[in-house]
Amino acid sequence: MIPYFPQPVLHLGAFQIHAFGFLAALAVVLGGRVVLLRAHRKGIPAEQMFQFCCWTYLVAMACAVLSKLILDNFPAIFVDPVHAFRTNLGFRSVGGIAGGFVGALLWCRWKRLSLYETIRRVDIVAYATPFAWMIGRLGCTLAHDHRGLFTTSWIGVKFPEGTRYDLGLIEFLFLIFLTIAFYALDRKPRPVGFYFGLYGVVYGGFRIWLDTLHAQPLRFYGGAVGVLVGLSGWAWMWAYQRSHASEAAVSPAVV
Amino acid sequence: MIRLTTSTKLMAFGVALSLGWVVLAACECDETKEDNYPGFWVTCIDNKPTLMTYNNNDATPVTSDAAGSFNPSDWDCSKDANSPQYKGSADSPPFQISGPSGPGGSARPHAASGTTYYTILEPLLSLPFTPFVPPPGTPTCQSTFADVFRTNHNEGTVTRFGTCPFTDKVTIPVFQNPLQIAFTPDGTRALVTSFGDLEGDGGALTFINVATNQVTNTLMMPYQVTPNGLAISPDGSTAYVGNFTSPGQSILVIDIPTQTITTTINNVLPYPSAMTLSPDGSQLWVGSPLGAETDVIDTATLTTVFRLNIQRSGDIAFNSTGTMAYVTSALNVPGQVYAVDTATYKILSTYTVGNTPADIKMSYGDQFLVVNNYFDGTISIIDLRQDVVNTSQSLGTNPIGIAFLR
Numbered sequence: 243m244i245p246y247f248p249q250p251v252l253h254l255g256a257f258q259i260h261a262f263g264f265l266a267a268l269a270v271v272l273g274g275r276v277v278l279l280r281a282h283r284k285g286i287p288a289e290q291m292f293q294f295c296c297w298t299y300l301v302a303m304a305c306a307v308l309s310k311l312i313l314d315n316f317p318a319i320f321v322d323p324v325h326a327f328r329t330n331l332g333f334r335s336v337g338g339i340a341g342g343f344v345g346a347l348l349w350c351r352w353k354r355l356s357l358y359e360t361i362r363r364v365d366i367v368a369y370a371t372p373f374a375w376m377i378g379r380l381g382c383t384l385a386h387d388h389r390g391l392f393t394t395s396w397i398g399v400k401f402p403e404g405t406r407y408d409l410g411l412i413e414f415l416f417l418i419f420l421t422i423a424f425y426a427l428d429r430k431p432r433p434v435g436f437y438f439g440l441y442g443v444v445y446g447g448f449r450i451w452l453d454t455l456h457a458q459p460l461r462f463y464g465g466a467v468g469v470l471v472g473l474s475g476w477a478w479m480w481a482y483q484r485s486h487a488s489e490a491a492v493s494p495a496v497v
Numbered sequence: 498m499i500r501l502t503t504s505t506k507l508m509a510f511g512v513a514l515s516l517g518w519v520v521l522a523a524c525e526c527d528e529t530k531e532d533n534y535p536g537f538w539v540t541c542i543d544n545k546p547t548l549m550t551y552n553n554n555d556a557t558p559v560t561s562d563a564a565g566s567f568n569p570s571d572w573d574c575s576k577d578a579n580s581p582q583y584k585g586s587a588d589s590p591p592f593q594i595s596g597p598s599g600p601g602g603s604a605r606p607h608a609a610s611g612t613t614y615y616t617i618l619e620p621l622l623s624l625p626f627t628p629f630v631p632p633p634g635t636p637t638c639q640s641t642f643a644d645v646f647r648t649n650h651n652e653g654t655v656t657r658f659g660t661c662p663f664t665d666k667v668t669i670p671v672f673q674n675p676l677q678i679a680f681t682p683d684g685t686r687a688l689v690t691s692f693g694d695l696e697g698d699g700g701a702l703t704f705i706n707v708a709t710n711q712v713t714n715t716l717m718m719p720y721q722v723t724p725n726g727l728a729i730s731p732d733g734s735t736a737y738v739g740n741f742t743s744p745g746q747s748i749l750v751i752d753i754p755t756q757t758i759t760t761t762i763n764n765v766l767p768y769p770s771a772m773t774l775s776p777d778g779s780q781l782w783v784g785s786p787l788g789a790e791t792d793v794i795d796t797a798t799l800t801t802v803f804r805l806n807i808q809r810s811g812d813i814a815f816n817s818t819g820t821m822a823y824v825t826s827a828l829n830v831p832g833q834v835y836a837v838d839t840a841t842y843k844i845l846s847t848y849t850v851g852n853t854p855a856d857i858k859m860s861y862g863d864q865f866l867v868v869n870n871y872f873d874g875t876i877s878i879i880d881l882r883q884d885v886v887n888t889s890q891s892l893g894t895n896p897i898g899i900a901f902l903r
Contacts, residue, residue: 259520267516289501296508303515389673389694392717404715456698 244399244411248383265381270299273374280366290353294363298346305341306333313337336464343471361435361478368438372424372445376417382410390455406457416448435479442472539572539581546572546581549650583610593646646687648896655689655703657710667710672701672717674819676725676770680707681753688753689722697742700724704756705747707892716755721745726772728781730796731752737781737796739769748772748783750799757882761798766792770873773813775822775839782822784810786855791824793842803842807835807902811855815839823879825854834868834879856899869896 252259274295281291294352310332346367350360380387386399390407397412398405424437446468522543538549548559548567559567571585608676642661648658651759653673657666672691680687687707693700697836700723704714718724718740726739726748736751746767750760771784774796783792786805791810816823822837832854836846851870856875858867874891 249882263520267520269521270512270516289505292501296505296512300511300515338511387694456785 243396243405244408246386246400260385262381262385262387265377265384268434269374269381273370273379274299275364276370276373280369281363284362284366286363286366289485291366293362294346295367298342298367301345301348302338302342305345306335309337309341310334328438351420356484357437357478358434361438361475365434365436365438368441369424371441372421374418374493376414376421379410379414379417383408384399386410388413393455409452409455412455413448413452416452420444420448433479433483434477435482439474439476439479442470442475443469444472446470446472508614509863513584516619527580539567539583541581542576544574545569546574614855633772640834645676648678648689650676651673655687655705664879669705669712671703671705671712672715674700675703677727679727679729679736681729682731683733686753688727688729690738691709692723692741693718694723697721697723702736702738702751703806716751716756716758718749718758722747724749725768725770726783728772728774730774731776731778735796737772737774739765739772739783741768741770748781748794760799762794764801764806766790766793770787771812772814773822775815776817776819780819780839782813782824784813784824786811786827803836805835805842805844807837807844811853812857814857814859814866816859818863821845823857823859825850825868827855827871832870834866834877846884848877848879848884850879851875851888855897858899867899869899871897 250261252261252264278288278291282288307356313334343364346364347360350363355363356415386401387409388409389401390409390412392398392404392406394405395407397407399408399411401408424440427437427440446465451465451470498779521528526832534578540549541547541620543559546569546806550557565606568585568689572581573584574581581783583622591720598790602850615648642659642668645658645660647656647658648654648671649668651674653671653675655669655671655675658664659666661825671689674692675689676692678687678689683708687705689705691700691703691704697717699720701718702716703712704716713856723742724738725741726737728737729735734753736866737751738749738751740747740749744767746765746769748762748769749758749761751757765783766785766788768787769783769792770786773782774780775782779796781792781794781796781838782795785898786809788810789808791805791807791813792801793805794800795802805824807824807826811827813825814823815821819867820839822839824835824837826833830851832850834850834854834857835844836848837843838845850868852867852872852875853870854871855871859865860867863878864882866881868879869875870875870877870888874893874896875889876892876896877886877888879886
């Protein structure tokens, strides 16, 4: 069993910084750095990729907050719209992921980039995601905000109400391995779309399993959507490879 | 060095602002060690076992343990001057053992148990009705005054206050996000509804032994059952718990002796949170600050016998004979209190009170109704003898919960 401890708080005069907030911001900065370094390696102009990242982040952030606000408070907001300004703000990661993805596609459309160039950029972001997500989930681990089923397992956390799975902790441990795997896989060139598909399939599949430990009836849609999006990414990658097989020995898709 | 266009700079500025918000908005600037480490621990001071607690950020000896569960003879400071040895008869010590820096290791859950939240303004509807505790220095203080229990929603605790003198006696950890508390008529047990995590996955009903201030059982609710409203039958055998999450709202009937859910009433109005039993326990009136009507449930058949067209009712009170019910409504500004004949369900009188009446209590002798008004911070006194309403000036910010000391 893992002991329970409250979320660490850094006291800075009148301010107090909670571990979750600090690590969430660190995750964004780290993820952005990985994206920019990788984009530089792939020959994408840094300024353009930086703008792409900023735009994607802002749209993702707005969608994460809005989805939390609307989904959690819809009936109350329906009764009294002003309620939206009185309630608490938070994030829904599914809203952030979906919003960021749509935002990224819209930016590419705005810049009149081809589908190939779009997937190329999304693939770079997908590669960086486990690095950032891991740090973010460390914040969740410290904040204990994803409590699962009661358990007697060694990985259970001794919450005040009893020992139960801490899903943030389990996902954090998983993401350590996924991050190492991505780093190792990157030692060889991979087709464009490879990491996008891989992340969707592996992370989506993991979430399907993880949701079986959640304090709720089984719900697979979140992970299933991830798997389907990942598979569609791989399908595109495969189709692109085949259609360009007769071109240069080293396809431009392999960069 | 990257040369940024104006639009990129603007976006980067937005990102920086957002990150700053992420880092700093979680700040709860009124948070102290007392908030983070509520409760007590035992340490050795001058080789004497001493009960300690935090007072703001200062570790402070507790001079009188009102709860009576600290016995210095249970502790031995002779072997280790920094850490007392527990030698009491119980299997585990009732308090944590620690040095004066504070309780180590296992303090209770932090407020952020749920998705991490940042408050813009005081949440109006973020799950009512923690009792309002009167300020210290009550002029007519008597030693017979009852204690007051307060649920601390964000901290996941219940605090017991002595009212004469006004003291913070003990803090009791309960399940996440507690909302309402009620006592069995014999005063031996307190029941606490906890909403659970803010995703609405499910909460719990906590049973507290009032004599020992210990949680005796945490009855976990099924998935997406989020307890809010609470009423206990006059014979102390049954508790009615409102499942706030809607759709899927319900009222759970709990057998208190066995501490099990016996029945679920499903055909109820959304967001049940204001639940009051008639004095004889035959009817359960259920309102909600979000609801479009107010339910009357027959507790013998567990069916809805009438739906009153009273919207956004925050609380309900009865006269001592149960012939009249008084239902608050926050639909209009200012709010109203409806006097309802419980035999015919007809509204006999309407009283205009302050903005957003939240709680209503009947005074002794059925002469006065006391109403606190959430939005304008006022108190309205309805004089039932003369049908006159007097509303005070604002007395504070957003009062929720009122109680008479008996």
